[in-house]
Amino acid sequence: MDPMRASMTALGAAYRRAYHHAYDTPKVFEDRFAALFVSPDEAIAIEDGFIHILTQARPHLAVDGDRAATLAHAMRTDTGTPLVLGRARYNEDLLETAIRHGVTQYVMVGAGFDTFALRRPDLRDRVQIFEIDHPTTQDLKRQRLRDAGLDTPVNVHYVQADFEVESVADALGRSAYNPSQTAFFAWLGVISYLTHSAIEGTFLSIKRLAPRGSAIVFDYLTAMAFVPARQSPALKLRFDRARAVGEPYLTGFEPPELSSFLKPLGYALVEDLGQLQQTERFFRNRTDGICPVEYWHWAHAWIV
DSSP states (O other), X not given: OOTTSOOHHHHHHHHHHHHHHHHOSSOSSOOTTGGGGSOHHHHHHHHHHHHHHHXXXXXXXXXXXXXXXXXXXXXXXXXXXXXXXXXXXXXXXXXXXXXXXXXOEEEEETOTTXXXXXXXXXXXXXXXEEEXXXXXXXXXXXXXXXXXXXXXXXXXXXXXXXXXXXXXXXXXXXXXXXXXXXXXXXXXXXXXXXXXXXXXXXXXXXXXXXXXXXXXXXXXXXXXXXXXXXXXXXXXXXXXXXXXXXXXXXOOBOHHHXXXXXXXXXXXXXXXXXXXXXXXXXXXXXXXXXXXXTTEEEXXXXXO
């Protein structure tokens, strides 16, 4: 990632949530604030990337002279759209259950342009929200909020961190986070961009400051996604696009090995959803073509 530029993958995720809110039905995930964080110029650049992938991988779906129709096909066949929507829904369904059971701290590791705090004003007196991200991405988020005339919710704590030089524990140590209270951690859209050692280090860092019973939700690419012969044209183009914007995919896991990876780090795997389980839970009976893809998984674990 370019340290002088906000994360393009975070902007892309915000754009996907905004497009879904505006055009798709039924909703997998509702986010009426996402559009606030993507400028018109950024939206055009992001759309151009989606359309490029469509014209390369599925040229028969491009509609000559009709950008909106071509974009609609691009968004509904995009491999990232069901990932962004589904993992957010999965995470917040589990978070809601955790809050009902008394969790009062919600930590987003790599928060990007998440809007949970804006969408849930009812929780402002009950849940403290810690948004950890790179300073450049976080500064842009705060500027976009000001541009929209919105105040930062009173229960939000922005925690700026460069994970290349410091840990999650170090970053949260500068905040109002209480390590003696159970917490719910969301680590979404990040793991696949990190080295194996950085992933292991982050799990250990979270374990250092979260007591037993705390939870974490994360998503990951399977190792098979990195095998060129197993990549669909669309997935290959997605890998190429990530590399082109300076945020390449680096690491995958094989699902049968995930539990044994987590156990010595102090975690018990609760659930690991692949394509079939994701479809059954969140994408059944859709007629617009939006459906999960094979190589992305969502997982839920407890600190033990």
